[in-house]
Amino acid sequence: MLTRHWTRRDWLISGLILLAIFLYLTHFGFEPGTDDTFFKAQAAQFSIGDYLQWRYQHWTGRMVPELVLYYIFHIPLPIFHLINLGFIILLAYALLRITRQKITWATLCLVPLLVGYVNYAVLHDGFLWLTGAVNYLWPAALGAYALIPFADSYFGNDKIQHGWVYLLAGTAFSLINEQFLVCAFGISLVYWLGILHQRQRIQWLPVVNSLLFLAGLLFMYLAPGNRLRTAAEVKHWFPTFYDLTIGGHLRVGVSWLFTALNQNFFWLLLLLAVLALILLSLHRLRFIFYTGYLLFLAGYLVRPEIVNNFNLVNTTAWTASLGQFVLCIIPYLFWGGFLIVLLTNIILVAYRPVFLLLCCVAALLTSMIMWFSPTIYGSGNRVFTATAVLLVVVALALLKQVLAKYPRQQIRVYQLLMLLPLVNYLSHLF
Template identity: 25%
Template sequence: MVKFASMITAERAARMVFVLFVLVVLAIAWTQGLRVGDDMMYRDALRDKRLFEYVAHRYQIWSGRFLIDATTVAMVQSVTLWRLCTTAMTTLLFGMLAYYLGAVRRPLQMAMLCAGLFLIDAEVARPAFWWMTGSFNYAWPLALAAVALLPFVRPDLPRRAFLLTLPAAVYACNHEQVGLLLLGLETVLAVWLWRRQGRLRAWHVLQMAVGSVSLITVLLAPGTSARFGVHTTYWFPQYLQLDMVERVFSGLQLAFGHVFAAGNPVTFLLAVALLGVVWLRSRDPIDRALAVAPVLMFSLPLAAQLIGPGRTEATRLLDIANFPAGSTGRDRFEEFWIGLAGNAVEPMLYLHFLFCCIGTLCIGMGLYRALATDARWGRGLAPLLWTAGICSTAMVGMSPSLYASGPRIFFFQDMLSLVLLCAVMVQLPHRDVRWLLLLTALPLAGVGIRAAIGMS
């Protein structure tokens, strides 16, 4: 047995892990199907309209995501086709992430990446991967964004490969969050290619231009304005009473709160991995204190509980610290929104915001130090991705659709956190420590798999 194990190369072991992951994804997808609500609406869309007529109508009254809507209407008609295609898209997404991370030759990192899908809170992952309508709006755009990013990582790609990334960029940028993330990251990489390597080509600029046009057609669509009117007139009329500072606070509260939410093991493991890297590399007390702070932040709900349920301040802090951990429904998300007058004068709300802000900054500084010597990341890319994940949630939190979309708005933040977790894991100096981190994650991933299957 030992001799057989020694014959398996690291690359082959990583491939075996990935194949197992694909089989698990396919098995879960096969338990999913049409759900009431949007799935049924899209399935029945072609009963009295043609595809072009329906998409054009949606573009005028509700949504600028014309490509995503067209794909949804066409694909939702066949559950079997969707199961196969969403498995393929999930495989594409995690395959591209594995390539960018270099996990194809690191079985432990590959295992953590694959397990990461099931570490994401089930209430976040379900609408992004396992809900038919949601998958076209979240998992698919992110997978194609990963493809569109390839020329900026491999500028020596042939022209045909460049051309294949153009439709991927168009579809990805048909989603506001993904489009802004993709174009922002491409801009940074384009500047790097131009100034440091002199390898920026016209095809890079063309892809960014095409993606920008796709994003602009969404942002300036009549349906986007119409939806804004519905949100601010009927659903959240108090939104128009907030000034810009309150809207920014609302967005950051949502993003910072999710970093340290009780149902978010991805960022918890990221904080633990950063603590391990810093503790084993540095003896500087300040560096170690900054690494310990985020881990302590996850104990905030426990600390509030230990203070005693009889203390009003502790109870209030406990409630806020658990917000918005995996609970669905608009009322739950509104509970600690600053737009409600009672919350605006709640001291515990601002104390929790301060703690989460400090913890988030500490993670960003830890990423800067942990990956500074990795040529794949450089000094600034990891903190930039961390900031991008925070901003992807915050910009939804600043909008009137703040609490109407549900927990799926955290999907992109969690996926970027997962990428950073896998990157930091490699920096742990001892293989035994990396194994310990993975073994901590696997039981949690098992719970996530059970939850995904139970959602059928």
């Protein structure tokens, strides 16, 4: 149901697309002065066993990335790009399977196109930078692939085949990235609640992968190096971190999150709004949502210095005047209103509204993990890779409905979708 026979033309087109992506990836290589330099030096200082033990005891429980990065900088760079290309394909395939779409060369292109609506800073740090790709693109692909059996079981009640492959993905994923693992474990809990509520049959693979997710979380959470790393990061990135109250964490975290949504996901959120609007059938509702979106765009374009000034709340004393307090909360009311309108629009038109609602909530929660991290300002844009992937899932689901509603407009839809991502990808090569 989700695959079809590929013709020679399909293979030729997909081969040309893969070649183009590979050539694009070759523009990115070893970056001196970043973590690339650190990892490249480790093979000369430690044996692999000593290195992994040292890192677990003194820094992190991410054993899979540590293992890969110990070796990856000592192989020809084109081989790394081929591996990275493989993970891009794996991510695209997995997200299509999760959203129950046919696997064709055209649909496989959708994921790179939709990711192109995310700010380039996130693309570079999470998908193109060597160390960033191993720590974020690879977990995204392995985690999405490990979750395919959950989607097949819940949405289609399909019998899971080739289970050992998903089991291998789940095993590797369980030791690769805490942020993605928390998200996947949360998804598995929601899955089990749904299975028990609907009294569907229980399949062994989701059980095993759920246990792997939990075991991996415990292994990484209990790593002795976490305490030492946190102390070092507080000293380097956020010396006043322990002085923050719960309210202080929330104030810093909320301003940081809204700033990130504005800077990194503006175009992707607008795309979601357009897709959701296209799917609205009632003219009265269309007028209401058109008005809401136009008001948002008007405020964004006319007074950006007010509606995007999220940091004002962090530089204003609690004893400030009422007028200053109003200016502090306007950006949050403005963007909060837009997000509520968008989420309502998505729920009204989605074929699986609860699923997409949970994806949107998970996209926010995976970012909110950073609220209580001393590297909230130090980790950079790579921490938004999980948010990007979850929002792409929402876009894929809505786009599937749009193409089903207007099947004769598929070529035009693809042409329109390509414009902004191509500019985003290519403008940074020159």
